[in-house]
Amino acid sequence: MSPSTERPPTVADVGEAAVLAVLSGPRGPDAGDPVGNGDDAAVLGPAAATVVTTDMLVEGTHFRLDLTGWGDVGRRAVAQNVSDVLAMGADCSRVLVALAVPGETTMEQIRELSAGIHGEAARSGAVVVGGDLTSARIVIVGVTAIGTLPDGARPLRIDGAAAGDRVALTGSPGRSAAGLALLLAGHTDGPLQQAHRVPVPPIGSGRAARLAGAHALTDVSDGLLRDLAGLARASGVAADLVVDALPVDPRLREAAALLGAPDPDAQVLDWVLDGGEDHGLLGTFPPGAAVPEGFTVIGTISGGVPGEVTVDGIPRVPGGWDSARGAN
Structure with a gap:
């Protein structure tokens, strides 16, 4: 009897390819990049200035799964990185996600996480263009967010405040x-x-x-x-x-x-x-x-x-x- 007939399928049951297929999400709007999600790396289109930031959510340090759902973890992981892009005066256009989960994580939990990731990316005007997957004892979600500034626009730095502002x-x-x-x-x-x-x-x-x-x-x-x-x-x-x-x-x-x-x-x-x-x-x-x-x-x-x-x-x-x- 297959394990999936007795309990929900887990990450360990289905393997990497099936998990990545869920995390890749549905085919969304084309970001205009030469190479998008699914290859060894994304190849981004030209931009006048590119803004890049990365941050992690670590189970037990930044969130507890008894207090929040998988979908909300996905949304939060994207949102906190998008916020850093906005803080440079830019708009977010692309997101990459690196995920580490225990093998017993269910595919339903992965689907909820993926829905949160893609939903928040879409709210921010961004698309998910790639990432990575590995196993770990706890859940870790690392997001890299990429934004763009128009030609000639100056980024808003943290060190520009002046007396009288x-x-x-x-x-x-x-x-x-x-x-x-x-x-x-x-x-x-x-x-x-x-x-x-x-x-x-x-x-x-x-x-x-x-x-x-x-x-x-x-x-x-x-x-x-x-x-x-x-x-x-x-x-x-x-x-x-x-x-x-x-x-x-x-x-x-x-x-x-x-x-x-x-x-x-x-x-x-x-x-x-x-x-x-x-x-x-x-x-x-x-x-x-x-x-x-x-x-x-x-x-x-x-x-x-x-x-x-x-x-x-x-x-x-x-x-x-x-x-x-x-x-x-």
Whole structure:
């Protein structure tokens, strides 16, 4: 009797070719490349400037399969890389995926993962052009995202902020951190929980910031304060945030109360300033520049101590996520 008649087929049952066929996804729109998915390597078409980034999701470090589904893991792996492409003022066009999974992973789980990968790539205007597969004891999803800049366009670097700039942000920070806290407390469903499972990068906002004349732009992945401090340090400037200007999702306070925080307002501020993995865009705009729709002005850049960030004029040491040390 075949193993597949007793239980769902696994990766080990069907072999590499069958898994890659699922991960390759349905035949989508042609990206215009000389060689696409399925060969030894993709051959990309010409571009004035190419933006490339890569990042990994590791089971137990970045996600837990008891808290999130396979489809959401696929979406998140693509989304967090697309966000880095957007932060250069570019648009994402292509994605490569390297996957390591245990042999007992079922083909249904692979199909869910693939649907998430291709679905998020399509939302971002990108196509999957290749990748790799191997076996491992835990699930690891590594994504490389590729974007393009028009001829003559300058990339938005992290080190371009100048004194007098306004600091502006897309989205509402802290939602992912609050969602994770709710998940860990056993509250499995809700918009904040889903914000943690799958961030939604602001497609088009990087390009809009570039066209508006932004001086600097970065992705908010490690926490608003930590990422702003990194931008300020790289630019040789300081920054001040205004608490009343921060875009705060009202559901954060509801979450803080549900979780029994002794000071809900303080908990909300901690999530907003130090919660990571929201994957919004944080930029600086010169005086007189029109800040694009979708961005909220939350502070200013000054010529103070490089890398110092104050909140309503009071210095605050960033918390957030450090990739080598974890959460602070």
